[in-house]
Amino acid sequence: xxxxxxxxxxxxxxxxxxxxxxxxxxxxxxxxxxxxxxxxxxxxxxxxxxxxxxxxxxxxxxxxxxxxxxxxxxxxxxxxxxxxxxxxxxxxxxxxxxxxxxxxxxxxxxxxxxxxxxxxxxxxxxxxxxxxxxxxxxxxxxxxxxxxxxxxxxxxxxxxxxxxxxxxxxxxxxxxxxxxxxxxxxxxxxxxxxxxxxxxxxxxxxxxxxxxxxxxxxxxxxxxxxxxxxxxxxxxxxxxxxxxxxxxxxxxxxxxxxxxxxxxxx
Numbered sequence: 001x002x003x004x005x006x007x008x009x010x011x012x013x014x015x016x017x018x019x020x021x022x023x024x025x026x027x028x029x030x031x032x033x034x035x036x037x038x039x040x041x042x043x044x045x046x047x048x049x050x051x052x053x054x055x056x057x058x059x060x061x062x063x064x065x066x067x068x069x070x071x072x073x074x075x076x077x078x079x080x081x082x083x084x085x086x087x088x089x090x091x092x093x094x095x096x097x098x099x100x101x102x103x104x105x106x107x108x109x110x111x112x113x114x115x116x117x118x119x120x121x122x123x124x125x126x127x128x129x130x131x132x133x134x135x136x137x138x139x140x141x142x143x144x145x146x147x148x149x150x151x152x153x154x155x156x157x158x159x160x161x162x163x164x165x166x167x168x169x170x171x172x173x174x175x176x177x178x179x180x181x182x183x184x185x186x187x188x189x190x191x192x193x194x195x196x197x198x199x200x201x202x203x204x205x206x207x208x209x210x211x212x213x214x215x216x217x218x219x220x221x222x223x224x225x226x227x228x229x230x231x232x233x234x235x236x237x238x239x240x241x242x243x244x245x246x247x248x249x250x251x252x253x254x255x256x257x258x259x260x261x262x263x264x265x266x
Contacts, residue, residue, distance in 0.1 A: 020032065021080075021081070031057050032067060035057045035067055039055055040261065041199060042199075042202075043076040051073065053187065054104035055198075058119045066112050068100050069100070069101075069104070071098060081266055088112070106164070106168060107162050110167075110171045115175075117191070119192065119193050120194060121189065121191045122189065122190050124202065126206055128210040129188040138182055139205075139209070142225075145211060148237030149180050151237065152234070153178060156171055156182075156183050158183065158186050179192060193242060195250075199250070
């Protein structure tokens with residue numbers, strides 16, 4: 001059976017997928033719900049790219065397993081029970097009729113395997129994010145959102161579709177100890193100790209990219225902040241994305257998602 005046939009026979013229906021609640025640990029189930037919510041929120045904000053791009057989360061425990069999207073499902077369809085659990089070699093753990101995108105495995109496994117704090121990784125291809133990734137100077141400190149992130153942003157040069165496992169070493173080297181990465185001519189990536197942390201960083205990054213595209217596209221000369229201000233703001237940002245901000249923003253986002261469509265919890 002080829003890939004197209006596999007996708008054809010897989011009809012995403014949350015009611016047809018058996019619930020895993022009570023069949024996995026309480027810690028894994030909570031993570032599944034949070035990760036499914038992250039997929040839905042990315043779709044709600046318009047950052048998804050049909051069935052492409054990926055969000056992954058490391059499963060608690062010593063086995064180095066992580067959850068990723070079932071390839072062929074839209075982000076707005078993903079549920080806690082439909083997420084696929086795989087090991088660091090890309091092999092499925094447990095039963096699932098779905099398979100995963102090899103490029104998603106390459107990028108995400110590299111960081112999960114080498115960063116203890118990479119519990120959740122978000123990678124998207126938005127119009128404004130890709131536009132900034134294609135600009136020679138990358139993310140510019142033109143607004144507060146960007147300045148909060150600039151000191152924590154790394155860059156990785158484009159090497160083609162991420163199917164080559166050798167690229168993992170270069171991804172790890174390029175991101176270093178930072179939590180935000182602009183994949184040149186490709187897209188954006190954030191990581192965090194939780195889905196909430198990674199999502200909040202991506203929210204600020206995508207907003208910063210949109211503001212940069214709008215500011216540069218307006219035709220007027222940009223107003224650069226005073227010397228020392230970007231550095232001060234970056235230092236403030238280093239303390240902003242884990243803790244209080246996530247603790248306040250994430251429950252509010254989940255309340256909004258519950259009002260829109262609570263089926264992600266299935």
